[in-house]
Amino acid sequence: MEYSLAFDGVVFRYPDTVKPALQGLSCAVPKGSRTAVLGHNGSGKSTLLLQAVGVLRPQQGSIMVSGRQLGYNRKELADLRRRAGLVFQDPEQQLILSTPQDDISFGLRGTGMEEPEILRRCGKVLELLNLAEIKDKPVHQLSLGQKKRTALAGVLAMEPELILLDEPTSYLDPQSEAQLLSGLERIHAAGATIVMATHDMNLAYRWADWIIVLDRGSCRAAGTPEEIFAGHAVLRDAGLGLPLLAELWYSLPGQLTRGQQAPRNAADFKSALARLLGS
Numbered sequence: 001m002e003y004s005l006a007f008d009g010v011v012f013r014y015p016d017t018v019k020p021a022l023q024g025l026s027c028a029v030p031k032g033s034r035t036a037v038l039g040h041n042g043s044g045k046s047t048l049l050l051q052a053v054g055v056l057r058p059q060q061g062s063i064m065v066s067g068r069q070l071g072y073n074r075k076e077l078a079d080l081r082r083r084a085g086l087v088f089q090d091p092e093q094q095l096i097l098s099t100p101q102d103d104i105s106f107g108l109r110g111t112g113m114e115e116p117e118i119l120r121r122c123g124k125v126l127e128l129l130n131l132a133e134i135k136d137k138p139v140h141q142l143s144l145g146q147k148k149r150t151a152l153a154g155v156l157a158m159e160p161e162l163i164l165l166d167e168p169t170s171y172l173d174p175q176s177e178a179q180l181l182s183g184l185e186r187i188h189a190a191g192a193t194i195v196m197a198t199h200d201m202n203l204a205y206r207w208a209d210w211i212i213v214l215d216r217g218s219c220r221a222a223g224t225p226e227e228i229f230a231g232h233a234v235l236r237d238a239g240l241g242l243p244l245l246a247e248l249w250y251s252l253p254g255q256l257t258r259g260q261q262a263p264r265n266a267a268d269f270k271s272a273l274a275r276l277l278g279s
């Protein structure tokens with residue numbers, strides 16, 4: 001399998017803390033996947049993401065992005081910025097300028113890109129994330145969902161092959177969540193690898209095609225959603241619950257569900273039930 005991101009034995013301790021936040025973390029994100037990084041609060045999800053984009057640097061071990069080991073000089077970090085982009089949990093940390101249009105073009109200008117290309121890319125991501133109508137609205141007047149999509153647009157404008165998002169749907173209402181996810185869907189369809197740190201198990205279950213379970217700074221399990229969610233013990237040991245649909249499915253009598261793929265969204269669940277009841 002080809003990997004977009006791979007951690008090998010990464011150890012990292014924040015200054016003035018006793019326990020390392022990452023304790024020999026090894027895990028990998030398949031190229032082209034939609035990967036969910038799951039873990040309880042403090043398990044190291046955000047630290048993993050910050051390491052992946054070079055904001056934090058391992059004290060031991062190494063990190064590869066699209067097959068190349070990360071280096072930390074200015075040139076290497078600038079190059080990494082074009083290959084991997086992180087959307088912070090809090091858009092306030094990310095948005096610098098007053099309007100979506102200005103904010104997105106600012107990042108591109110920093111790369112020395114020509115003005116027509118900046119305009120073209122801005123237009124493209126504003127369209128993609130449904131922000132065109134509010135491109136000139138002051139950022140402080142935007143809703144949280146719009147701010148999150150603006151932050152994502154700024155990352156996308158760099159056209160990275162790897163996009164990482166830290167708790168992207170937290171505090172979003174269902175409509176804003178749906179808009180964000182549909183934007184991600186289009187980006188994924190265009191070939192990007194997407195990594196999302198979340199503790200929303202229901203979201204991870206229906207969205208991801210690869211799961212990494214973190215527990216106290218190391219990888220407890222990795223695999224397809226079918227593999228991870230059928231093994232309740234791994235999740236329980238990592239302090240996580242089961243997604244509601246998985247809990248319902250795996251509570252059905254085994255002779256009914258045997259050999260059937262566990263449905264991962266409400267619509268599939270309904271048709272699976274209809275089949276079971278009809279038979």
Ligand SMILES: Nc1ncnc2c1ncn2[C@@H]1O[C@H](COP(=O)(O)OP(=O)(O)O)[C@@H](O)[C@H]1O
Binds near residue numbers: 014015020039
């Ligand atoms: N800036 C920081 N300074 C010191 N410790 C930190 C800092 N950020 C996170 N940590 C610690 O590192 C560990 C991992 O945190 P984090 O990566 O934020 O986990 P998660 O995102 O899964 O909640 C936790 O023990 C947390 O308290």
Ligand SMILES: [Mg+2]
Binds near residue numbers: 045047166
């Ligand atoms: Mg976090």
